[in-house]
Amino acid sequence: MEIKHLKIWYSWEKQEQMIERLVGRVGLTRVRATCFLRLWIYAIAKEGQVKPPLSQLIFPTTAIICTHRQASDLFYQDQDQGSDRSAGMMLDKLAALGLIEKFFDGNTTRIKIKPITGILEPDSSESSVELQLDQFNPRCDAIPVANLLTGNYNWMNRNAEAIPHRISRLLRGWAKDYTTGMRVLRRVDNLNPVGFYLLYPTANESEGNFFSSPNKSLHLSAINEQEPFTMASVGDENCLSVFIRSWMIDANYLEKYRLIFLQDAQKTLQRMTLDFPNLCDLHTLIIHPDYEKLAAALGFQKTIQESPNSIYWMYLGLDRFLSLDMREIQF
Template sequence: MNPAFIDQWFPDELQDNYIYKLITPRRVGLTRCRAEYFVRLWAYLLLKQQELSGRLRKPLSQLTIPKGFVPCTNREAAELFYANKDRGSDRAAGMMIDILVDLGLIDKLFDGNTICIRIRPVAHLTSSNPLAEAIQFQVDGFNPRTDAVIVANFLARNYNWMSNTSNYIPFKITKLLRSWAHQYPSSMRVLRRCDTSAPVGFYMLYPTASESEEKFFLPPINSLYLSSSSTIDPLKMATPGNPDCTSVLVRSWMIDTPYITHQNVCRFLEDLQQTLVGMEADFPNLWDLYAMTIHPSYQELSMAIGFQKIGDQTNSSVSWLYTSVDQFLNLAMEKAISKLEFRCHGAESRLTG
């Protein structure tokens, strides 16, 4: 499928119809231009998948969601986005793809070699919505062999606003997840779809060595390791059995869209409580529980489950959070989050560091 021929396989008038529906009602951050790029990308990935499976026969009359991830280079995207305009660069197309990821319209996988894109269902444009279907979920141990790449890619969206090298971040996170799983796997958990076994949520409790505890009293921006170019983690992991380990960091806690529901958030937090109880057997003197939030929109969740901001708060989007281990374990999660609302499109719930 040649991207330059997209208008022949999905006519302009049909594109305009989808674009209008996409921007009505108005959505923050979604301009008409971005909506146009998304619709053209959606049509192209659907056509490309049909061609790869030998089912490409005639022009599209409507858009359906392609199955899973479809390969798409930045050059292909540039030909799609800028076919009838002044030629845009491959780099500009790659940046636009990242914007569409941030808007919650697509998912992007990058394993160091190939970019693959998955179209996310848009409730009023598709006949099926994953949340409307009876999808079952389970909380399970993180599998470094099968989960690392998927988890790394949705975690990487946390850091898009801080780094212009977003293609590198998933690769770095993939390596780190597998390294951490080798050191202390029992504190790494995923929320998993039962039908596909795909991880759609992830958390990690990071037992912090006593010599690194000082970092929790310094500016948190200094401890943002995953989004930096540094090869040295500012926070050292404690060794199981070390009686001097008194602190645990929620190194990451995130549920990917569109799977954020009260039930999933509650079950994931309750599992975190159980994991923390299990860690007390390896670290008998755990007292303090820290987390980091990198966006103010997630403060409501963290405050509801007992965390409080500590330290310098001049940077409102990055702050250390604290609660005691005892207080957290005594919390009734279902009651604690009962008044919160979770959006299913365009924003994840996440604590990370």
């Protein structure tokens, strides 16, 4: 199927809306979301149960033949690079993320789109729930927050099974040492956290990590079993840097609560300067590409990046961040 035929089946405007929803709800990168959506439309067309144009996507009920060559044409025909092999790897990644089922009988590859709960219609009941700002509670919040954060790592196709346990263990350990920089947005009705950030005061001896390979600092994944950073002790005058180890909100609540969560981060950093009087630097590691736009809007700049499309460090002076009027930022 050519790209122009995708438009006949499902308009560009609707494709863009669905890609944004997929990225927010499923934890995909934009590239993978685009490939998945094209595959989805292709599967609907191949099944032959409906005619274009589609007013809404549907989930095909049967598996359809899709060779690596067909997938490559579908994914990469409007790009300068892309191969049958890379298309096969993309199919494997989409299968690993639970978006498709992939079958191979020795001769032919078949794929089936798996139903994604709540993706065809925005969940209005979720977005209408009221949230409140609160301090992170290691006894009750560690596991829900760990599951919330795991989506940032799923897109890298790592050992996803090991990640939630590791994250919850690290969160509880950090909370014992310094909980001021750990904040949540929680639902008022059931108190479950749906947003979380972690502002980590970094000991002087760990600052070199901000100027070295980002891959060495994948602190919440199962890649590095050894913690690469040391937390500064309260009152440490040599502590200059805060590592924004996490900042995220469930996509259902992002638009409504992004502003107040950022403003809360400013207030938290102000409180942290009382414990660490010489703080002046903010560093963050862009794990998921979707957060680059937010960081750039706030003024963060890329520093260390090993290769295009890889994870990378971003930096902003603390004073610059604290002086921002968040209401004027165009996100």
